[in-house]
Amino acid sequence: MSRTLLVAAAQLGPIQRSESRRATVDRLVELLREGASRRAELVVFPEAALTPFFPHWLIEDPAELDSYFEESMPNAGVRPLFDEAAALGVGFCLGYGELTRQPDGVVRRFNTSILVERDGRTVGHYRKIHLPGHTEVQPGHPYQNLEKRYFEVGDLGFGVWDAFGGRVGMCICNDRRWPETYRVMALKGVELVLLGYNTPALIPEMPGTERLADFHNRLCMQAGAYQNGTWVVGVAKAGVEAGVAQIGGTCVIAPSGELVAQAATDDDEVVTARVDLDACRVYKETLFNFAAHRRPEHYTLITDPVS
Ligand code: CDV
Numbered sequence: 001m002s003r004t005l006l007v008a009a010a011q012l013g014p015i016q017r018s019e020s021r022r023a024t025v026d027r028l029v030e031l032l033r034e035g036a037s038r039r040a041e042l043v044v045f046p047e048a049a050l051t052p053f054f055p056h057w058l059i060e061d062p063a064e065l066d067s068y069f070e071e072s073m074p075n076a077g078v079r080p081l082f083d084e085a086a087a088l089g090v091g092f093c094l095g096y097g098e099l100t101r102q103p104d105g106v107v108r109r110f111n112t113s114i115l116v117e118r119d120g121r122t123v124g125h126y127r128k129i130h131l132p133g134h135t136e137v138q139p140g141h142p143y144q145n146l147e148k149r150y151f152e153v154g155d156l157g158f159g160v161w162d163a164f165g166g167r168v169g170m171c172i173c174n175d176r177r178w179p180e181t182y183r184v185m186a187l188k189g190v191e192l193v194l195l196g197y198n199t200p201a202l203i204p205e206m207p208g209t210e211r212l213a214d215f216h217n218r219l220c221m222q223a224g225a226y227q228n229g230t231w232v233v234g235v236a237k238a239g240v241e242a243g244v245a246q247i248g249g250t251c252v253i254a255p256s257g258e259l260v261a262q263a264a265t266d267d268d269e270v271v272t273a274r275v276d277l278d279a280c281r282v283y284k285e286t287l288f289n290f291a292a293h294r295r296p297e298h299y300t301l302i303t304d305p306v307s
Helices: 021-037 062-066 079-088 173-177 179-187 210-228 277-284
Strands: 004-011 042-044 091-101 107-116 122-127 160-163 166-172 192-197 231-236 239-241 244-246 251-253 259-262 269-276
Touching (some): 021 042, 021 269, 107 166, 166 173, 173 210, 210 251, 231 277
Antiparallel strands (some): 004 269, 107 122, 160 166
16 A cells, blocks of 8 residues: 655745734634645644744743743634644644643743644644753844743653654754654654744844855754655745744655755745655665664763763
8 A cells, every 4th residue: 555645835924023922823624725725635834833933032921921922722712724734634744832830830831743644533633852052142143042941851752753754853942953753753763744934034142154055954854864765845934033043944755865845935835745755665674774784882972961
């Protein structure tokens, strides 16, 4: 039986601070419908797809900070997306800020994505592990990156789920730059990695690298795909958002490492690709046959604690 899946990468243009949650969810529903009209079975949205990327500025009022997070999922605000997806029989991957309240009142915040099957069941839940940026405001920077202030390191590991007829994993933005992300998922048999990102073209600590931002985006995802024999779907929130220019480059990458589909704009745009999950096998069973060729006894330095 063929294991092919039509996947839609639903790139978002900027979400401005003045835009209501309702208007944003309407945009997601529109992209979902566009994907469904092209017969997509899975629609992948970016990191923090319900809000502007709020780590880009300092928020001191706790109530205002909480307004960028979801305390439950689905909730009334995103219900239209869940309802439309279930009605169309389309699954999706959605990034958002997750807030949990412990029984003792302690609040925890994560940069999260979920995987929803075509029948509306939430089958996967991931909390971002590699958090870039800073805890404190960086004076003189043209914008902030306060991910380390607003989020905790994810505590769910790099999960892989049986879904959409294959083994599906999720990671978020900065995770895609780390080879360990893909490798841990590949050791769990991943065939399709879904990831969203908010990537500024200019990283203040890295002056002079702007011209390489798109290249580095593709480089890490294409390497992750090839070296692990997996499909990768990378989805941007692109364009100038709250004064920060973010790259686009939403794409679908085959296990060969080749780009098979790519966005042409920095705005709301759906990119579709037919994903043959069995195309992973030639890599997983030969060059990257982990059981036959990996030498973990020589990799122990990688797992030593951070010094
Ligand atoms: N949202 C992110 O994780 N962005 C980082 C930027 C800050 C470098 C990224 O790796 O794209």
